[in-house]
Amino acid sequence: MVEHDVTDSTDWLSTPLSALTPLESALRCQVCKDFYTTPMLTSCSHTFCSLCIRRALASDMKCPLCRANDQEMKLRSNWSMEEAVEAWKGARSRTLEMARSRGAPGSPKRKANEVELEEQTGSKRLRSSARLSGKATMPSYAPKPIGGDDIVQISDGEEEFEPEPDDGLVSCPSCRKRMKEWQVFTHLNTCTGPSPKPKTPPKPQLGAFGQPQQKAKDRLPAVNYSMLKDNALRKRLADLGLSTQGPRTILESRHREFLTLWNANCDAVYPKRKAQLISDLESWERAQRTGGANRGTMVKDKEFDGVAWAQKHGDSFKDLVAEALRNRAVAKSKSIPEDGGPAAEHEPRKPAEESLPFPSNPAAVVPITAGDGVAMLSRPANEQEDQAIHVAVRVTESSSDIPLAGRTYHAQNASHGEPRPRQDCDNVVPAQFDPGAHGTGFLRD
Amino acid sequence: MAQSTAQRRLLQEYRALTNNPPEGITAGPVSEDDILHWECLIQGPEDTPFEGGVFPAELKFPKDYPLAPPSMKFLVDLWHPNVYPSGLVCISILHPPGDDPNHYELAAERWSPIQSVEKILISVMSMLAEPNDESPANVEAAKMWRDHRDEYERKVRDSVLKMLGL
Numbered sequence: 001m002v003e004h005d006v007t008d009s010t011d012w013l014s015t016p017l018s019a020l021t022p023l024e025s026a027l028r029c030q031v032c033k034d035f036y037t038t039p040m041l042t043s044c045s046h047t048f049c050s051l052c053i054r055r056a057l058a059s060d061m062k063c064p065l066c067r068a069n070d071q072e073m074k075l076r077s078n079w080s081m082e083e084a085v086e087a088w089k090g091a092r093s094r095t096l097e098m099a100r101s102r103g104a105p106g107s108p109k110r111k112a113n114e115v116e117l118e119e120q121t122g123s124k125r126l127r128s129s130a131r132l133s134g135k136a137t138m139p140s141y142a143p144k145p146i147g148g149d150d151i152v153q154i155s156d157g158e159e160e161f162e163p164e165p166d167d168g169l170v171s172c173p174s175c176r177k178r179m180k181e182w183q184v185f186t187h188l189n190t191c192t193g194p195s196p197k198p199k200t201p202p203k204p205q206l207g208a209f210g211q212p213q214q215k216a217k218d219r220l221p222a223v224n225y226s227m228l229k230d231n232a233l234r235k236r237l238a239d240l241g242l243s244t245q246g247p248r249t250i251l252e253s254r255h256r257e258f259l260t261l262w263n264a265n266c267d268a269v270y271p272k273r274k275a276q277l278i279s280d281l282e283s284w285e286r287a288q289r290t291g292g293a294n295r296g297t298m299v300k301d302k303e304f305d306g307v308a309w310a311q312k313h314g315d316s317f318k319d320l321v322a323e324a325l326r327n328r329a330v331a332k333s334k335s336i337p338e339d340g341g342p343a344a345e346h347e348p349r350k351p352a353e354e355s356l357p358f359p360s361n362p363a364a365v366v367p368i369t370a371g372d373g374v375a376m377l378s379r380p381a382n383e384q385e386d387q388a389i390h391v392a393v394r395v396t397e398s399s400s401d402i403p404l405a406g407r408t409y410h411a412q413n414a415s416h417g418e419p420r421p422r423q424d425c426d427n428v429v430p431a432q433f434d435p436g437a438h439g440t441g442f443l444r445d
Numbered sequence: 446m447a448q449s450t451a452q453r454r455l456l457q458e459y460r461a462l463t464n465n466p467p468e469g470i471t472a473g474p475v476s477e478d479d480i481l482h483w484e485c486l487i488q489g490p491e492d493t494p495f496e497g498g499v500f501p502a503e504l505k506f507p508k509d510y511p512l513a514p515p516s517m518k519f520l521v522d523l524w525h526p527n528v529y530p531s532g533l534v535c536i537s538i539l540h541p542p543g544d545d546p547n548h549y550e551l552a553a554e555r556w557s558p559i560q561s562v563e564k565i566l567i568s569v570m571s572m573l574a575e576p577n578d579e580s581p582a583n584v585e586a587a588k589m590w591r592d593h594r595d596e597y598e599r600k601v602r603d604s605v606l607k608m609l610g611l
Contacts, residue, residue, distance in 0.1 A: 006456045010464035030559040031511060032450065033457040055450075056558050059512050060542065064558045067542070287449030288508050 007092070008033070015099035024092075027085050031056060031064055036085045038268045039078040044068040047078050050264035058222075058260055072222070077267055219263045225252045241278060250285075257284055451510040455480050458562050470566045472504070481506040483515075485566060490574040494601035498608060502534070502569075504562065514539045514556035517565065521608060524601050526576040526587035535582035538568045 009024035029036050031052035038050040046065045048056070054072055056064050063070050169178040174191045225233070233251050234244040242258060244251070258281050265271045272280075448456075459473055459480075472485035483504040489495030500523060506515040517539060519532040527535050537554040581587030589597040 006453070006460050008457060008460040008464060010461045013465055032454050033461070033561075034453070052558070055512060062542070067557070284449065287451070 011096060012099070015096070016102060017095070017099040020095075020099075024088070027081075027088055035089055036078075036081055038264065039081040039085070040075040040267060041078045042068075042070050043074045044070065047081055050075070050267040051260065054260045054264050055257075058256055072263065075267075082269065219266050220259050222259065223255065225255075241274070242281065253288070254281065254285060257281060449508070451506060451508055452480050454511055455483075455506065455562075461561075462563060467563055467567060469570060470563070472562055472566060475503075481508070481510070483562070484520075485562075487566060487570055487573070489605065490570055493574045494598040495573045495605060498605035502532075504565075511558040511560070513541055514560070515562075515565070517569065522604065524583070524586050524597075524604055525573065526578050526581040526583055526590050527572055528586075529582040533582070534569060534572075535580075536568060536572050536577075538565055 009021050009028060012018050012020040012024065027035055029039070029047075029049045029052050031048055034049075036047065036049055039047045040050045040053055041047055042053065042063050044063050044066050046063055048064070053064075053075060056062075057070060057072050061069060061071070168180075170181050170184060171178050172184060172187055172191055174188065177187075179187060223236070228236075230248060230251075233248075233255065237244045237251060237255055240255075240258060242254060246254070258277070261277050261280055261284075265277055455474070462470075462472055469488035469490070470485065472483055474480045475482050475484050483506070485502050485504060487500045487502065489498035489500065501520045502517055503520060504515045504517050507513040517534040519528060519534065521532070523532065529535060538556060538560060540555050542555040542557070576587070576590055578587045578591055586597070589600070
């Protein structure tokens with residue numbers, strides 16, 4: 001699933017190459033903890049992803065690392081870093097694979113094991129090295145710890161080396177043309193560099209970094225939203241091809257985020273198309289509004305649109321009510337045929353009733369009339385279910401314009417006869433904690 | 446599904462915490478559905494009255510994490526000057542640099558996007574060892590800590606023992 005593509009510098013810790021951890025963490029942005037994407041240098045010489053630093057500056061105007069004041073305009077591309085990151089990303093998975101296949105994970109006996117492993121796999125490695133270098137046989141000096149690749153490369157270099165012919169001439173240090181010694185200095189002034197024998201053509205990506213592609217796209221300037229009337233802001237959004245729906249705060253944050261996305265895209269070596277940016281913006285907006293924990297700063301609470309929320313989740317409330325009704329029907333049909341059944345069924349539930357906690361959020365229950373609530377607690381489970389469902393249904397019908405999350409949810413819980421205990425002081429017994437059994441382990445491989 | 450910045454960053458942190466767990470700290474998302482809600486366990490630091498205890502807490506992350514800090518709440522009663530009776534933790538690393546109603550926190554100690562769950566939990570551990578009584582969240586506890594240290598330590602020790610069921 002999603003977690004498979006999440007890598008971290010600590011992945012190296014369990015391998016014999018744990019020394020690569022600091023190297024890799026130096027190639028990662030401290031804000032998103034991922035490899036730098038379009039790294040930018042701040043005025044205080046720190047590096048972040050373009051998008052990360054632009055978002056941080058848009059909200060705080062300070063470097064996240066040293067809190068020196070900074071401005072988006074002053075950011076400069078850090079192409080060397082980008083090159084380093086790309087190169088490392090290319091080499092990472094194979095290196096990690098090799099390190100893991102050889103690794104005796106982090107045990108104190110690692111060194112001994114390592115030697116053993118090396119001896120065991122010695123011949124194997126030779127074979128693969130031979131295949132890599134394209135030679136059928138390996139030279140006799142092969143069983144060095146260095147891979148065959150390296151050896152071949154060294155010999156490549158040796159092929160190029162030609163011993164100086166004894167002709168009384170010297171070679172130009174740049175183009176290697178042979179000439180008399182006194183000619184060298186004047187020649188160097190006009191020398192065009194190595195003669196056309198480009199054994200190693202420049203890598204395409206290097207070329208791309210060296211010559212940034214057409215910088216056609218202009219960065220968009222920041223906007224002082226307090227100076228902008230609603231209509232003017234809507235017009236700006238429309239001009240950019242963005243949605244003009246929603247209250248003022250949403251419009252502002254939408255516009256601000258698009259500027260950030262756009263400007264970060266301008267920094268990129270391979271910029272995205274505008275349509276892609278707009279869809280990025282939309283998914284950002286979805287993430288900001290829906291899903292996830294409700295917490296938030298005060299600002300978030302102000303932005304909360306209760307009516308829209310109720311409309312949006314109206315269907316799920318209906319589903320919950322329907323399910324509660326279904327469960328009730330099932331419970332009834334069960335209790336009718338077997339007469340002894342219900343009593344027996346009630347027995348084990350008694351303790352649950354006694355400890356029936358007030359549901360997690362007391363406010364969620366209070367609106368259900370006090371009489372019902374008290375009565376519910378003292379009734380046997382089945383009736384209690386009925387009661388709860390009635391309450392839920394009645395409330396839903398009578399005031400459908402109010403969000404009913406707490407109430408219907410309560411009904412739902414009660415209908416199963418086992419209100420989910422909240423993790424409260426009593427339920428959490430740390431002494432019994434078992435890290436493996438705890439709910440925190442879902443990502444473990 | 447495209448992941449939001451906050452989700453991705455939290456997955457990243459979770460990965461780092463499982464690969465290289467700091468001593469005395471366990472943390473992770475409660476469920477796969479909601480990565481913005483974590484639960485963690487903190488060991489009471491040694492040589493403090495909290496020693497021997499294991500304190501569960503929940504962390505709730507805002508959607509614009511890491512621009513804004515999470516909130517942290519202990520799920521057990523904790524008698525400590527910097528923990529509200531509700532369990533909410535009041536510590537400078539959890540406060541955004543913007544607002545400082547009390548003007549006592551240094552900007553350098555506040556939240557910044559480069560902070561992480563690990564750093565928060567380590568700070569909380571050291572907060573357990575060394576309360577800050579300049580702006581207490583639990584005034585009674587702060588008074589007791591300042592004026593009757595023995596009583597404070599006894600009370601904390603008792604609550605730890607009680608929590609362990611001893």
